[in-house]
Amino acid sequence: MPRSSESTQQQTATPEPGRGRTEKRDLILDAAITVFARQGYHGARVSDIAREAGIAYGLVYHYFKNKEEILSTIFDERWGGFLEAVETIAAGSAPASDRLLSVAALVLNGFQLRPDWVKVLVLEIQRSSRFSEPAQLRAVGRLLDAVERVVRDGQAAGEFRSDIDAGVATYLFMGALDFVITSLVLGVKRIEGGEQDQRAYHLTVAQGLLEIFLNGIAKEGGD
Amino acid sequence: MPRSSESTQQQTATPEPGRGRTEKRDLILDAAITVFARQGYHGARVSDIAREAGIAYGLVYHYFKNKEEILSTIFDERWGGFLEAVETIAAGSAPASDRLLSVAALVLNGFQLRPDWVKVLVLEIQRSSRFSEPAQLRAVGRLLDAVERVVRDGQAAGEFRSDIDAGVATYLFMGALDFVITSLVLGVKRIEGGEQDQRAYHLTVAQGLLEIFLNGIAKEGGD
Amino acid sequence: MPRSSESTQQQTATPEPGRGRTEKRDLILDAAITVFARQGYHGARVSDIAREAGIAYGLVYHYFKNKEEILSTIFDERWGGFLEAVETIAAGSAPASDRLLSVAALVLNGFQLRPDWVKVLVLEIQRSSRFSEPAQLRAVGRLLDAVERVVRDGQAAGEFRSDIDAGVATYLFMGALDFVITSLVLGVKRIEGGEQDQRAYHLTVAQGLLEIFLNGIAKEGGD
Amino acid sequence: MPRSSESTQQQTATPEPGRGRTEKRDLILDAAITVFARQGYHGARVSDIAREAGIAYGLVYHYFKNKEEILSTIFDERWGGFLEAVETIAAGSAPASDRLLSVAALVLNGFQLRPDWVKVLVLEIQRSSRFSEPAQLRAVGRLLDAVERVVRDGQAAGEFRSDIDAGVATYLFMGALDFVITSLVLGVKRIEGGEQDQRAYHLTVAQGLLEIFLNGIAKEGGD
DNA sequence: CATGAATGAGGCTTCATTCAT
DNA sequence: AATGAATGAAGCCTCATTCAT
Secondary structure: OOOOOOOOOOOOOOOOOOHHHHHHHHHHHHHHHHHHHHOOOOOOOOOHHHHHHOOOOOHHHHHHHHHHHHHHHHHHHHHHHHHHHHHHOOOOOOOHHHHHHHHHHHHHHHHHHHHHHHHHHHHHOOOOOOHOOHHHHHHHHHHHHHHHHHHHHHHHHOOOOOOOOHHHHHHHHHHHHHHHHHHHHHHHOOOOOOOHHHHHHHHHHHHHHHHHHHHEEOOOOOO | OOOOOOOOOOOEEEEEOOOOOHHHHHHHHHHHHHHHHHHOOOOOOOOHHHHHHOOOOHHHHHOOHHHHHHHHHHHHHHHHHHHHHHHHHHOOOOOHHHHHHHHHHHHHHHHHHHHHHHHHHHHHHHOHHHHHHHHHHHHHHHHHHHHHHHHHHHHHOOOEEEEEEEEHHHHHHHHHHHHHHHHHHHHHOOOOOOOOOOHHHHHHHHHHHHHHHHOOOOOOOOO | OOOOOOOOOOOOOOOOOOOHHHHHHHHHHHHHHHHHHHOOOOOOOOHHHHHHOOOOOOHHHHHHHOHHHHHHHHHHHHHHHHHHHHHHOOOOOOOOOHHHHHHHHHHHHHHOOHHHHHHHHHHHHHHOOHHHHHHHHHHHHHHHHHHHHHHHHHHOOOEOOOOOHHHHHHHHHHHHHHHHHHHHHHHOOOOEEEEHHHHHHHHHHHHHHHHHHHOOEEEEOOO | OOOOOOOOOOOOOOOOOOOOHHHHHHHHHHHHHHHHHHHOOOOOOHHHHHHHOOOOOOHHHOOOOOHHHHHHHHHHHHHHHHHHHHHHHHHOOOOOOHHHHHHHHHHHHHHOOHHHHHHHHHHHHHHOOOHHHHHHHHHHHHHHHHHHHHHHHHOOOOEEOOOOOOOHHHHHHHHHHHHHHHHHHHHHOOOOHHHHHHHHOOOOOOOOHHHHHHEEEEEEOOO
């Protein structure tokens, strides 16, 4: 399922003769991500996507059965890639806390590199009622499973406390990450400054999250 | 997905003479929540809401300017009540950690009592692009502010560590809570058993979240 | 092609307050018959029907699920009436040959009075592949059955020869009638002159058909 | 409905080098007949025809200007052959009644041998509004003319009564035949049994039709 | 000849909203 | 206050046809 295709082309309206079948398909997917991110799934017309891709809208229906299938394809292929990356990290041999930091950094950097992808995943897919379709629930479940495995690894290795439910801890960690991303996506928290500032900010946030997750906010010896 | 969409009111098509203006208005709002929870905002027709409320659909426009206003009214009135409750808790004098536990319990119990309300708030309002409208951003902001104030109180009182950014901590806490709610709403995690089991489960989750939030997952003395 | 498309009602854009729900529905059906007769089912746009009926095209969908349902409703209601008339004649006590003459006259007069109805029945319904749907096949079957019963009555009464298969005779009779109607509808045979001429012509044809049907074309004593 | 749409040719996607221009063209026509018979003209996509023929749909436009031309070509070439056969029979020197029997047998056997051809001719060409186009009206007219000539021959030879209008008699004869065919095509009348039974049935029907046509259904000496 | 990617006009249908009663 | 008939803008989708390769 995971077909993580790095489409590296920036679409122009002028036809580029060298493109093959797959590339045109990706062109449409990229355009759809851009438009979905800008207007939302329901607010996006198929013709908007086609215009963004620089093609006739009829062509969309050569590659996708309908508008819905575009969205679910984005989910399958893009989320799939992300999921693989997370699972690779999770399966690593680094200390559990380092792996969690890597996941957090992956998520936050993902947003920085491909904000539209993340925006669509977060707003239109993950939260939509479409999200409740089995295949997609399962995909989210796999993500949670991967992280939970890291937590259990940490507990087994004596790195994490064993008196805490791994599932709850996973919820806490991923929920926090998700909330940060959503806030960034929606612009609740606006970050001023250039790319360097953003990268620095993301790192700070990731480290802050992990610090609390690891050591808690209570004063040492408190509680 | 948990069957959380049962109508909480059984309307009949026969007019009930005793109802006044306000009651009919609420009837529509309740019906809208039920239908939005079931079908989503975009998937809900005005006629669906009217049928659920047992009235003619033209009548909806006596009470609300348009469909959009129904949603924002739900937001204002229902979210408003929730927000006030949270702010009341936040303004209390109990220890910061107790206040956070109360907030968590409030949220989780809210889901248990009125799953449709929470579902609509979470899926259709909070996450929608409407969320980025100033009034509603402000409302979410107020919620974050209230919780952040609790965190700062805890830091000021020496209850919480001061070397952690209060904003990040707030994100972590609310994000975790939000994620749990979303998972419950979408049925990622299914809870078997009767109402007692659910209540117990919610309490366990709330306490687990707080425990990590306070003391971290790392082994004492570890790191 | 015979001018068979005169609207049976002259719609105006001004609403006629006296019309009730049923009348508006019939207005649409009548308009549809006119338009289907003129342009064929596939060539008729829903907006054409609405314009012919003097209403907004959206209103069509208050009364009918879709375009297809308009056609099948025409079939059910109009063909149903015709079928009843034929069955009434068939169940009569007149000599079989008189009853057959009455059927022929009914059919031919029906064409004269409501050419559009007949045209749609003949061209768009009876012959279409839609015709092969069970309900409609059965309806045509009922027509054949009614006529076949008359033939059998005639045989039982000693009026008709018993050495001929009643089914084949029915085919012959109805087929001939049908072919005449189709030719008239399609204008293969054009009839000059006024209404009197048409009526006279139809009578001639009906009597000619019956004469052959009864006595054959072979010279007396021939064969 | 009788399953009469089995492809009579099994095309493969692999090119067959031996085929020349004409063969590929016929391949398309045969495929079109199969598809038109199955789905009707309007319900048949050009791509359906191409798939049935085992070629790319673009190639259809090398052989035919458009979809419409495919249908009219079928009409011209297939109906043309049938028309010639009928005219040959009609021009013969056999007794008129024998010639009519031959025509009836030709038609009924044609259906038996090439049900799809007849189905398309009957349903899509003859009855369509296309039928009212001059060239095609003329073709049907020629058929009627040929049969009418036989009837007149019979009258001139003293074989048929002269007091009956030859046109009406022709309508009766061809209409009956047509109706039988249509019923067979649409499956109103289902014939059980093997090929032998069908052939026998067709012969019976043809003879029955002719018997009535010649001698009438009225009891000898009756009327 | 052959392919099938590309085009875009055209039509059906939905549904929020208005309005006469 | 209540009804639901009426309106029509908007958008999805189909599919015949063209065209570059």
